[in-house]
Amino acid sequence: MxxxxxxxxxxxxxxxxxxxxxxxxxxxxxxxxxxxxxxxxxxxxxxxxxxxxxxxxxxxxxxxxxxxxxxxxxxxxxxxxxxxxxxxxxxxxxxxxxxxxxxxxxxxxxxxxxxxxxxxxxxxxxxxxxAPAPLPQTQEQGGGGEQAPADSLFGVEEVIVTGTAVAERTKFDSSVAISTFNAEDIAQQAPSSSADLISAVPGFWVESTAGTTQGNVFARGIIQDGGYRYVGLMEDGIPIYPVFELSFYNPDQFVRVDDTIERVEALRGGTAPIFTAGAVGGTVNFVTQTAKDSARGSVKLGVSDYGMYRGDVAWSAPLGDDWGIALGGYYRTSDGVRDPGYTADEGGQFRVKLDRSFDNGSIEFFGKYIDDRSLFVVPIPLTGDPSDPRGVNGADAGTYSLHSEDLARAGLPVTAAEVGLRGSNLEDGIHPQLATIGGKLNWQFNDTVSVTNLLRYTDGEVRFDGIFPGDPPETGAVFAADLGVAANYTVLSTGAPYAANQLVQNHGHWVVNKEFDAIQDDLRLNLNFDTHAVTFGLYVADYSMQDAWSLGNSILMDVSDQPRRLALPGVTDANGFTKYSTFNLLTDYDAMAYSLYAADEWQVTDALRFDFGVRYDTQDIEGTVRAGSQEVAPGVPTDLDGNPATTYDRGVSLIGANRSTVDEDFDNTGFSIGINYEFTPRHGMFGHYTDSAKLPHFDDVRNGVLQKDQVTNIELGYKASLETLVVFATLFQTEFDNVPFQDILANGQTIVRRAETRTRGVELEGEFQPSDALGIRFSITQQDPTYEGFTGSAAGNTGNVIRRIPKTMARITPTYTFMDGAARAYFTYTYAGKRFANDENSIELPKYTKLDAGVMFDVGANWTFQVTGDNLTDEIGLTEGNPRTDVGSGGIGNIYMVRPLFGRSFMGSVTYRWP
Ligand SMILES: [Ca+2]
Structure with missing residues (x-):
């Protein structure tokens, strides 16, 4: 389309x-x-x-x-x-x-x-x-179907909207490092998740093996404990919720790739924290479709070899002379590549946008509802040398599921009732139900002065049910001996004996419910002078969150794909639990944020432009925290039934009358200075120095982490846009003064560590078009993510490589166009360098490669058929260790918990578009 x-x-x-x-x-x-x-x-x-x-x-x-x-x-x-x-x-x-x-x-x-x-x-x-009427469906320029000759190589002539207040800045003209995906790029890539889509961005290390949501994005070697902590994820220029990461919250819970997405822009560093609070690592902006001057629509149906069925609809039309409407969404159901034995993913989203233009401006109203549950895919047990891992007992590492119907039947122990979650269901997975509505006003007073206002209100909740892996499997004999009981195992559902020389494992069903509520407003005054484009902005956010957590809830199970519960007398309860909740929590937070910012883009000469930005952020957090305790008095563990022989309910977390309050204020002033110089219309350079901070958030405040994360980002880039080659090459350095990161261990305990970090590197991306028929896109990053200083007991890790981030990552996508432009064939080859799963650098995740491919055929003017294959070589690349057990770990054992790539899968789709 x-x-x-x-x-x-x-x-x-x-x-x-x-x-x-x-x-x-x-x-x-x-x-x-x-x-x-x-x-x-x-x-x-x-x-x-x-x-x-x-x-x-x-x-x-x-x-x-x-x-x-x-x-x-x-x-x-x-x-x-x-x-x-x-x-x-x-x-x-x-x-x-x-x-x-x-x-x-x-x-x-x-x-x-x-x-x-x-x-x-x-x-x-x-x-x-x-243009041939009504739409150019001609075969010119080697482009089939609707291919437009104006489609610039690597999108360098496309206008970008992120990280600048100037409406007509093109990607090539931009003074920031920005990667873009238009609808066609997105369709070709057919990403399995938002995180999967942006894994093509250089400088971003992306873990997208958790499923539809809970991707982890590490920007430019910035350490974090997962999620999008320092990368702002937005829809139409404003986040759906003003925070980018909290425990059990990722902004991708609310953002999906579907056919209503017109383009995605990923900005690294540069001006990102000037225009978006706390986006010190960058911003990713999903821009949704708006009505054009004629009606158009598309319907796409997809099916996969792992039981996924999906429908996408997008439609837009003018309504009279002034109004326009755009709507659409998706619905899908899937068994999952890692089939848990029940429907892994089910749901969708629907959005509508109305826009009206008037004499001196335009106004837009948008709304979206998302109700989509998806499986939280977690580390699984593997064995053998990590560079050539294999499933335990011959299991297939690419399809292995740590979730199963039998585990779901365990329900939740009585301790989950204290936080109101006992009725929660493992089969629901991560389940956002959320509505967001808003509006955008553009008002042009005259050629010089204009105002834009962007308003968004969000209300909803996310229930998060998942198996969170603990220690690696061990034999039933060892497990029983550790607990001092006889190794008399049976399969819980059948009563059949389970030999003690077989492996057992003990993982938790964690459940969390979060209620979200936010109103945000971003008001900008734009002054367009001859050579200066000046913007003054005010951002206000009033938001809250209510959390209920029940962590722990460990279940004893065998070691197999879709594990079965085991019973062990003296250890398990009637449902297979070995330990009830080890961390219960009820919190109620309210936050208020104000930001003031200003930016100026000064066009000194045709070739030279400076930009300046400054931003002042404040944040006030208040809340009540009710955290459970495992002791009724110092040295006296809780014991629900008063019987010390039943250990599953002993030392469990009870909130009781515990209550504390938090009330903290934070503020920060950040700034950015940039330059853009075009030596010729085809060659230019750009650079930025940015000093910014992310202010502490709800979990930080609860854990006593009250210092802001300050980061300095320096980048210097060269860009060339030649007839057959576009290259952006960016040298960067990010430095954190003091970054706290928090790991929640298998027992629910939170570990906070602090470090200084420094990462220097180079990002290279672009496209080479040796002939009209062949285009080769590439993205390469080489960097040295390093801990400069650790404090406290972890001081020995200074000098180590920052965990989870590779030094080298690369990706190449050749696309060959044939049949007079009606057909395209392409593949993507990804290289991920080795990473360390922990700060100690004692758990190494070896390098891996991944191969994806696809073909697309246009039939007539209206139909497109596509087949894609993911991980064609069925590589068992390890993307993540087990964050619950890796911290402080001395190394990797014979059997280890890691999260590998999804196994090989295929997907087919047919799209009908009109007119
Ligand atoms: Ca007991």
């Missing part, structure tokens, strides 16, 4: 690249114009060639409009006024070399508006030919 959208956007070629126009020209300098009376779009193209300006506008704007002849000496301002006379259109100078044409309303900054290309003027010249 995006090809159609892009095709419907018209770009007017600039002669700048060809004619090397005098950069000192201004709107007030007279020059000769000679433009015949003709359709407006062609007239604007000639204006661009004669003036040297680049002109951006939507193709629909040009349709049916005629421009008068223009001949003689005019200033650029006069020339544009003449050409646009009686068209109802207006122009705005965006910067020294770019003009934006729009209806009375300013252009929609969210849409992927196409700009004139300096890098590929020939392509754009063809793009400016009158």
């Amino acid at each position: 995006l090809r159609a959208i892009i095709a419907s956007l018209l770009a007017v070629a600039s002669a700048g690249a060809l004619a090397q126009t005098n950069p000192t020209s201004t709107d007030q300098t007279r020059q000769e114009f000679n433009i015949a009376a003709q359709p407006l779009s062609q007239a604007l193209r000639e204006y661009a060639q004669q003036s040297g300006d680049q002109v951006v506008f939507y193709s629909e704007i040009g349709k049916g409009r005629e421009a008068p002849a223009l001949s003689g000496s005019y200033t650029r301002q006069e020339a544009l006024q003449r050409l646009l006379e009686n068209t109802g259109l207006k122009y705005r100078r965006v910067n020294a070399k770019t003009i934006a044409i729009s209806t009375d309303a300013p252009a929609r900054p969210e849409a992927s508006m196409q700009r004139t290309s300096m890098a590929a003027p020939m392509r754009l010249a063809q793009a400016t030919e009158p």
